[in-house]
Amino acid sequence: DKEFDGFFMKTAYRYPVRTVAPGAAVDPADMTPVHSLRPKSVIVSPVDGETLAPGAVKIQGAAWAGEYPITSVEVSADSGRNWRPAKLGPDKAKYGWRFWETDWSAGRTGSYVLMARATDEAGETQPLVEEWNPSGYLWNVAQQVRVEVSTVPAQPRVEQTPTVPPFPPQVKGACIGCHGEDMIAGQKLTRPQWGREIDKMTRWGAPVKPEDRGAIIEFLLSHFGPRH
Incomplete structure (x- = not known):
């Protein structure tokens, strides 16, 4: 019959109710608790930085949301200028993952930016530009994966592990x-x-x-x- 008044609802897990400039201080009166999840998707194949041969490429990923199931995923191969629907897996449930895939014809050599955006049953779609908030909650901007289409065979990838300095x-x-x-x-x-x-x-x-x-x-x- 009333909102829980514990620490995380009243103090911690909160985000602005209005747009604020990056790095700006936000008055607690202008914050509201995080109470739901927004739709989000990721591209798992190909991976960022991968070199692909010209021809058919299968783009695959997963999407998820909160109270409303994922109903569609769109994929772009030109930095978000044009979008095509992806084929969704059979699983459709709130709070659940939904796998997706689509075929892309990489006809010309060059650099490409792949993107995916999901929409849930309430009609909310991932944004292309994220609104900043102090704690980064509900971040769900459409992911970008950069690939190179080339006739030159790709060199083996060497994974670079970021060096984290010793913490005092x-x-x-x-x-x-x-x-x-x-x-x-x-x-x-x-x-x-x-x-x-x-x-x-x-x-x-x-x-x-x-x-x-x-x-x-x-x-x-x-x-x-x-x-x-």
């Missing part, structure tokens, strides 16, 4: 208890953004000592700032 004790104590190092490494925030993130986590209970705050921000900015 104060950063481990404040951050690693709740977040993996790879998640922190992917943020790429500015100094003000890291400062707000540290202050937010401190309010949520992260053990950040006042005397360590500056050193933590300096480490995060030096290794995981916008230029990295």
Whole structure:
């Protein structure tokens, strides 16, 4: 008969009710709880950076949503200018995955950007441009996969594992208890953004000592700032 008033509904899992500029501070009064999932899809084949031979290519992936099942997936092979429907798998259920595939004729050599966007039963479709929010909740912008069509055989792919620097004790104590190092490494925030993130986590209970705050921000900015 009323909204749950626990910590995560009142404080943590919230996003803006209006469009805000990237990095801007948001008044708590302008935030609402995350209460549903938006439609999302991923391309699993081909993979980003793959070189393909001209001819028939099967593009495959999966889509999922929340309370409303996935009803369609569209695929583009020209950076989103034109779209074609994909064939959906038989599974159709709320909160469930739905596999999809489509055939693409890669007739000319060159670079291509493949994209996929899903639509759920409520009519919501993945956006092509994502609206920013402080915690990145409900991020579901249409994925882009870049491929090269070439008559030259592809060279074996060498996977490069990003190097994550050793985390100093104060950063481990404040951050690693709740977040993996790879998640922190992917943020790429500015100094003000890291400062707000540290202050937010401190309010949520992260053990950040006042005397360590500056050193933590300096480490995060030096290794995981916008230029990295």
